[in-house]
Amino acid sequence: SQTIHQWPATLVQPVGSPLSLECTVEGTSNPNLYWYRQAAGRGLQLLFYSVGIGQISSEVPQNLSASRPQDRQFILSSKKLLLSDSGFYLCAWNHRVGTEAFFGQGTRLTVV
């Protein structure tokens, strides 16, 4: 069966510091991968998606970037965090567009 791992679970970072969140999927190959952010009082918002190694599409312009160095690895990064980057970050995967996406357990990021 497929599993998705996301870490760390919680993170407190100072403004201006770098960020790296990692997500890996096991038990499948060539998945579509996604990074979502869930802010308080708002719905989940898609930040990035990837349909293959090295292929990244951004849905929302922002202070973040994403990379996919391996088929089942997706990384969310920032060079300098802003207070507004605080939120709950979720990684997800699916087999193809139009099918259900499966989410990781999320990372709670607090920028102080």
Next chain:
Amino acid sequence: EDQVTQSPEALRLQEGESSSLNCSYTVSGLRGLFWYRQDPGKGPEFLFTLYSAGEEKEKERLKATLTKKESFLHITAPKPEDSATYLCAAQGPSGYALNFGKGTSLLVTP
């Protein structure tokens, strides 16, 4: 612009008291309508996918239905363990994004 609106924002039920959650969507060319359950501090857990008007899916005490403008999540004889936030998401033909509603926070009391 594609939009998904869920109502009510919060719902409190007594154990055994059945009810329905609503998800209204304005997505032309719907590719899929998805329901998720989210517990506090956790990632969303997939429940159902609906693809066409008239389709219904069931799982234990939950039943999801779809029309051309909205979806309902019916909860029959809920138990306290059904307490969670229920999220609805719609996907249109133009991209990879799931358009999520803000969710309905359900509390079931004994």
